[in-house]
Amino acid sequence: MGRLPREFFAADSRELAPHLLNKLLVRGERVGRIVEVEAYAGAADPASHAFRGMTARNATMFGPPGHLYVYFTYGMHFCANVVCGPEGEASAVLLRGLTPVAGVEAMRAARGSAARRDRDLCSGPGKLCQALGLDRSFDGADLVTGDRGVEVVDDGVPPPAVPGVSGRIGLSVATEVPWRFYVPGAVGISRAR
DNA sequence: CTTTGGATCGTCT
DNA sequence: GACGATCCAAAGG
16 A cells, blocks of 8 residues: 655646546545546636635645545535645645445445445545545545545556546536546446436 | 435535 | 535436
């Protein structure tokens, strides 16, 4: 299980996003392989929470790379992003889908009756946060050092040579830019509405 | 399998 | 006061 250097996360979000595919997100005994992500390009991206500058909610995105930005939305869901780019630039990669690798029973317990099949455990940004128990208390967690028990590691599985690419999901603006990346055919990919 | 409506509240205008 | 980087149950094919 290789630790990833801070510089790995310092890249532009659109460059980092496909490189995050097939890395592992580890939260205690619960482990998932990252199979779907979306890039958000900070101040230059009208769909980004950082488009209108820094607020109390999005401050973590303006900090150093390699940290977790967790936000609450729709009155009931959390979503998790990997902060990237240089400090001061608020770019990030949204984690949208994981393939469950370990701790599946704990994930199932956290998700409840809705997740009957393994493919339903982490196949969406809100679902994977619920499965791994990620909430606002994890906002700012360091994914390099694992200071709060959450980290991203490399187990030697490379990203796909040719990732799937599409427009981003769930937005009302900038829906056409091809900044969603996924592992073709993987378990745990979300579905568009 | 697909489509549709409702839940629910922190955040920013 | 409006609106989400969403999810689920129910209903129809």
